[in-house]
Each structure stands twice: as C-alpha cells, then as structure tokens.
Amino acid sequence: xxxxxxxxxxxxxxxxxxxxxxxxxxxxxxxxxxxxxxxxxxxxxxxxxxxxxxxxxxxxxxxxxxxxxxxxxxxxxxxxxxxxxxxxxxxxxxxxxxxxxxxxxxxxxxxxxxxxxxxxxxxxxxxxxxxxxxxxxxxxxxxxxxxxxxxxxxxxxxxxxxxxxxxxxxxxxxxxxxxxxxxxxxxxxxxxxxxxxxxxxxxxxxxxxxxxxxxxxxxxxxxxxxxxxxxxxxxxxxxxxxxxxxxxxxxxxxxxxxxxxxxxxxxxxxxxxxxxxxxxxxxxxxxx
Amino acid sequence: xxxxxxxxxxxxxxxxxxxxxxxxxxxxxxxxxxxxxxxxxxxxxxxxxxxxxxxxxxxxxxxxxxxxxxxxxxxxxxxxxxxxxxxxxxxxxxxxxxxxxxxxxxxxxxxxxxxxxxxxxxxxxxxxxxxxxxxxxxxxxxxxxxxxxxxxxxxxxxxxxxxxxxxxxxxxxxxxxxxxxxxxxxxxxxxxxxxxxxxxxxxxxxxxxxxxxxxxxxxxxxxxxxxxxxxxxxxxxxxxxxxxxxxxxxxxxxxxxxxxxxxxxxxxxxxxxxxxxxxxxxxxxxxxxxxxxxxxxxxxxxxxxxxxxxxxxxxxxx
Numbered sequence: 219x220x221x222x223x224x225x226x227x228x229x230x231x232x233x234x235x236x237x238x239x240x241x242x243x244x245x246x247x248x249x250x251x252x253x254x255x256x257x258x259x260x261x262x263x264x265x266x267x268x269x270x271x272x273x274x275x276x277x278x279x280x281x282x283x284x285x286x287x288x289x290x291x292x293x294x295x296x297x298x299x300x301x302x303x304x305x306x307x308x309x310x311x312x313x314x315x316x317x318x319x320x321x322x323x324x325x326x327x328x329x330x331x332x333x334x335x336x337x338x339x340x341x342x343x344x345x346x347x348x349x350x351x352x353x354x355x356x357x358x359x360x361x362x363x364x365x366x367x368x369x370x371x372x373x374x375x376x377x378x379x380x381x382x383x384x385x386x387x388x389x390x391x392x393x394x395x396x397x398x399x400x401x402x403x404x405x406x407x408x409x410x411x412x413x414x415x416x417x418x419x420x421x422x423x424x425x426x427x428x429x430x431x432x433x434x435x436x437x438x439x440x441x442x443x444x445x446x447x448x449x450x451x452x453x454x455x456x457x458x459x460x461x462x463x464x465x466x467x468x469x470x471x472x473x474x475x476x477x478x479x480x481x482x483x484x485x486x487x488x489x490x491x492x493x494x495x496x497x498x499x500x501x502x503x504x505x506x
Numbered sequence: 507x508x509x510x511x512x513x514x515x516x517x518x519x520x521x522x523x524x525x526x527x528x529x530x531x532x533x534x535x536x537x538x539x540x541x542x543x544x545x546x547x548x549x550x551x552x553x554x555x556x557x558x559x560x561x562x563x564x565x566x567x568x569x570x571x572x573x574x575x576x577x578x579x580x581x582x583x584x585x586x587x588x589x590x591x592x593x594x595x596x597x598x599x600x601x602x603x604x605x606x607x608x609x610x611x612x613x614x615x616x617x618x619x620x621x622x623x624x625x626x627x628x629x630x631x632x633x634x635x636x637x638x639x640x641x642x643x644x645x646x647x648x649x650x651x652x653x654x655x656x657x658x659x660x661x662x663x664x665x666x667x668x669x670x671x672x673x674x675x676x677x678x679x680x681x682x683x684x685x686x687x688x689x690x691x692x693x694x695x696x697x698x699x700x701x702x703x704x705x706x707x708x709x710x711x712x713x714x715x716x717x718x719x720x721x722x723x724x725x726x727x728x729x730x731x732x733x734x735x736x737x738x739x740x741x742x743x744x745x746x747x748x749x750x751x752x753x754x755x756x757x758x759x760x761x762x763x764x765x766x767x768x769x770x771x772x773x774x775x776x777x778x779x780x781x782x783x784x785x786x787x788x789x790x791x792x793x794x795x796x797x798x799x800x801x802x803x804x805x806x807x808x809x810x811x812x813x814x815x816x817x818x819x820x821x822x823x824x
Contacts, residue, residue, distance in 0.1 A: 246625065250625065252625060252628055252629070300798060300802065303802055304801070304802065304805075307802075307805050308805070313805075315572065315624055315625060315628070316566070316572040316753075316757075317757070317801050317805060319572060319574070319628065319753075320753060320754065320757060320797065320801050321797075321798055321801055323750055323754075323797075324793075324794040324795075324797040324798045324801070325794070325798070327790045327791075327793065327794040327797075328790070328791055328794035328795065328798075330790070331788065331789075331790035331791040331794065332791060334787075335787055335788060335791070440746075444633070444636065447629055447632075447633070451626075451629065455625070482643070482644050483640070483644060485636070485640050486637065486640035486641065486644065489633045489636050489637040489640065490637060492629065492630075492633050493630055493633050493634065493637065496619075496622065496626050496629060496630045497618055497619070497622075497630070500622055500623065500626045
C-alpha cells in the first residue's frame with residue numbers, strides 16, 4: 219500500500235521533472251549552452267500563475283497559456299539581444315560555453331531580483347482543487363492528478379513536434395551536425411530561437427504546475443536546475459527519450475528516499491547521481 | 507603575456523616594480539595611518555576576492571576549462587580551519603593544513619574529472635560544491651545546518667596583514683607561472699589541445715598541476731574567512747556565488763593575464779560596494795545588467811582596450 223502510493227507520487231513528480239528536464243536537455247544538447255537560469259524560468263512561471271490566481275482569480279490551468287507566452291517573450295529578447303551577438307563574437311565553442319555560463323548566471327540574478335522587488339522574498343502559495351481522489355485505494359489530490367496528466371501531455375506533444383513536423387526534424391538535424399544543417403539550408407538563427415523558446419516555455423509551464431503544489435519563493439530555481447541537470451545527464455544531453463526515463467528514475471528514487479531515509483537528502487541524491495553518471499558514462503545511460 | 511610586453515615598452519620593468527612596491531608600501535602602512543574599520547574590512551573583502559579571482563585565473567585563464575567548483579575548496583578550507591582552531595591549534599598552522607586538504611581534494615577531483623569534455627566538466631565541478639554543501643548540512647558532528655562558531659582570537663589588523671600576504675603570494679605565483687614553462691604549456695593546450703599533445707605535452711599532467719595549484723589558495727582563503735567571521739555555515743561558505751564572483755571579476759579584468767583579475771576585482775568590487783550601499787534592494791539587478799553588458803561589449807576583458815590605449819600613447823611619444 220505504502221509502496222503503491224510512493225510509486226504514484228513518484229510518477230507525478232517525474233511528470234513535472236520531465237517538463238523541466240526536456241527543455242534543459244534540448245537547449246544544452248543542441249545549442250551547447252549551459253542554461254543556469256533554467257530553474258528561474260520555472261520560478262517566473264510559478265509567480266505568474268500565483269499572481270493571476272490571487273489577484274484576478276484566473277484558473278491556474280488556464281494561466282499555463284500566460285506563463286507559456288511570457289516565457290516565449292523573455293526567450294525572444296534573450297536570444298536577440300544576448301545569445302545571437304555573443305555567438306557572433308566568440309571565436310570558438312569553448313569560449314562560447316564559458317561566456318554563456320556568465321550571461322545565464324546574470325540572467326538568473328536579474329530574474330530573481332526582479333521577482334524579489336515585485337513580490338517580496340516570502341514563501342507564498344495557494345490551494346486549488348485539493349479534494350482527494352482515490353486511485354487504486356491511494357488518496358491523491360485532484361490537482362496532482364491533473365498536473366501529471368498535463369505534464370505527460372506536454373511531453374508527448376514535444377515528442378510529436380520533434381518527430382512529425384518539418385521544424386522538429388530540422389531541430390534534430392541541427393543537434394546532430396550544425397555545419398551540415400547550415401549547408402542544406404536550415405535557417406539556424408530562426409531555429410535557435412525556436413529551441414530556446416521551447417526550452418524556456420516548457421520550464422514556464424512546469425512553473426505553473428509547481429505553483430499549485432508547493433510554496434514558492436524567488437530562489438526556488440536552484441533546486442529545479444539541479445534536477446534538470448541530473449536528469450539531462452542521466453539520459454544524455456539532447457536525448458528526449460533519455461530525459462523522460464531519467465525523470466522517471468529520479469522521481470521514483472526521490473519519493474522512496476524521502477520516505478525511507480529523510481527529506482534532507484533529496485538534493486544530495488540528485489547531485490550524487492549527476493556526478494556518478496558524468497564520471498562513469500558522460501554520454502548518458504540511454505546514448506545510442 | 508601581451509600586457510607585460512606593452513608594460514615593458516611603456517613603463518620598463520624597473521618602473522613597474524617601483525609602482526608595485528609603492529602600492530604595497532601604501533597597503534602596509536594604511537592600517538597605522540588611517541585605522542578605519544570600514545576601510546579595513548572593505549579591503550579585506552577585496553583581497554579575498556582577488557585571491558579567488560586569481561586562483562580561478564591560474565586554472566581557467568591559462569587552461570581554458572571553466573571550473574565552477576571553487577566554493578567546494580573554499581568551504582572545505584573554512585571547515586578544516588574552523589575545526590582545527592576550535593581544537594586549539596594555532597590559526598596559521600590550520601590555514602596551511604586547510605590548503606593542503608584543499609590540494610588533496612583537488613588532486614582527487616581533478617584526477618577523475620579533468621578528462622571530461624568541457625560542458626561536462628562545468629557540470630561536475632558545479633555539483634561537487636553543492637554535494638559538499640548538502641553533506642555538511644546533514645552532518646551533525648560538524649554543526650549541521652547550524653554551522654560552527656569560532657572564538658574571536660584576532661584583531662582586524664592581523665586579519666588584514668594575513669590576507670594581504672596571502673594575496674601577494676597568490677599574485678606572485680600567478681606572475682611566475684605565466685613566465686614559467688608550465689604556463690606556456692597551459693596556454694598551448696588552451697589554444698589547441700591536439701597540437702599541444704602532438705608536440706609531446708602531457709595535457710592531463712599540466713592541467714592537474716594547474717588545478718591543484720589553483721585550489722590551494724581558495725582553501726587557505728576559506729580558512730581566513732572562517733577565522734575572520736568567527737562563524738560559518740554551509741550555505742555561506744559553499745555558496746555558488748563564491749565561484750561565480752571569481753569568474754565574473756576575472757572575465758571583466760581579462761582572463762589569462764596576471765594583471766586582469768586584480769583590475770577586475772578592484773573595479774567591480776568598488777562598484778559593487780557603492781551599488782550595495784546606495785541600492786540595497788535593486789543591487790543585484792544592476793549588477794546583472796552590468797555583467798551582461800560587459801560580456802557583450804568587452805568579451806576579452808578590460809585589459810584589451812587598456813593595452814590599446816597604452817600602446818597608442820607609447821607610439822605617440824616616440
């Protein structure tokens with residue numbers, strides 16, 4: 219019985235993690251940037267949802283659209299104002315790595331500080347649809363169930379987008395070989411915005427979902443960034459299938475570790491898995 | 507490399523040493539002439555940041571890999587010194603032991619991570635700091651999340667001189683490294699790893715030497731910080747900001763030159779202090795925007811335009 223409920227909770231956590239990790243894995247695997255601000259986009263999405271719900275009573279599930287579009291707008295400015303000029307200036311890929319880490323760190327500081335100035339540093343939260351539903355005899359809040367469904371739907375949509383549309387195919391081509399993608403006439407500048415936009419927008423959606431579950435504050439980004447990095451490394455950077463499996467592994471192990479050992483060790487678990495994977499098999503468990 | 511050639515042509519070496527000696531003399535006599543606690547503590551933080559930035563430069567500036575894990579060594583040094591000082595060992599001996607502990611940890615981490623590709627190396631070094639923070643937070647024997655309190659056994663002037671001495675040592679080591687064979691090997695590896703390896707340079711060996719050297723000073727500085735603050739806890743000493751500030755200041759000043767990190771720390775540290783005092787809430791936003799602008803418009807650091815100005819001035823004279 220306990221095992222079953224831990225299993226279900228793990229599955230729900232895995233759904234949210236997969237949204238965050240898919241975006242992170244996509245941007246780091248294809249664009250070769252280490253988006254340190256990824257967790258902060260989750261935070262922005264969460265705050266937008268919280269704000270719309272408490273001020274205008276907007277349904278949290280509806281405000282997914284708002285956090286999606288807000289993330290896209292931020293991604294557009296980040297891409298046009300920062301990433302594009304930076305890529306033109308950098309001589310080689312190593313230099314681009316190191317300066318893009320700096321830029322995304324600055325972005326993370328900026329976003330956290332703006333949210334802090336606008337809404338303060340306190341823990342905030344709201345409750346929505348928390349009536350329990352029995353599933354296989356396990357009581358689960360209705361909102362958790364809806365969130366899991368939305369998260370998995372988004373993951374499936376992303377998969378269909380990548381494998382069934384022209385743009386998705388060109389993204390995969392771009393991730394495999396940038397020069398050849400350029401040669402066959404793929405508009406790399408447009409593609410970079412699309413990749414960054416998808417990555418950040420998924421984080422925003424995840425933020426909307428998270429705000430309904432946990433209390434939020436301006437610095438929540440860090441712990442989600444770690445999980446995204448851990449999952450992306452587990453599955454291999456840029457691998458979508460790997461990211462899904464990775465989040466399921468991390469979601470389950472977190473829910474079992476929290477129950478049997480203690481909640482203080484959650485972050486330690488994620489970091490240790492990350493380091494072990496990178497040392498033993500840097501290309502990820504699911505690399506071809 | 508470059509800045510030194512231009513400094514030679516413009517100043518000549520003896521003039522450079524003279525100005526360095528003047529600055530050091532001023533710094534030595536300052537606490538006696540003007541014993542202001544605010545100025546002293548501001549200078550101590552500047553010294554600590556310079557050591558961290560210069561250490562980052564020793565490894566990343568010359569070897570090209572970005573290490574995000576200096577917080578791990580800073581924290582280990584702080585904890586080692588705190589425990590040793592609390593058990594009655596002289597602070598100065600415990601700083602040295604902290605440094606050695608840091609180097610041992612660096613040799614361990616380096617030997618398993620330095621063969622990784624650059625993006626994985628960033629991720630692994632980043633997580634080592636965070637892992638240590640989580641371990642120390644859950645480790646009840648060393649205070650857990652409450653941290654460690656130390657007895658206040660110092661005077662401000664003593665801390666000032668010890669940090670000044672450590673900083674000068676660090677700068678001299680970087681200067682010597684830049685002139686030495688190891689420094690040249692590292693630059694060769696940074697510029698073209700395959701070519702360097704083909705010439706018979708043992709890439710892994712020189713990287714690990716630079717990594718261990720660059721981790722000694724942050725560990726000692728962590729110990730100094732613990733001694734100065736008399737209180738440490740995991741979130742402060744293992745903060746990712748320790749590593750990132752070093753990167754920011756080095757990038758602003760100019761990577762791969764011994765002078766760059768000093769310039770960067772001095773200018774950004776002063777600007778940061780002024781911003782902090784005037785805009786306590788929006789401070790981080792302003793700092794972040796400034797950082798993005800710096801990266802966009804001065805990707806090679808302040809040292810490049812400075813060189814251009816100096817060299818044009820020297821040609822005008824002739």
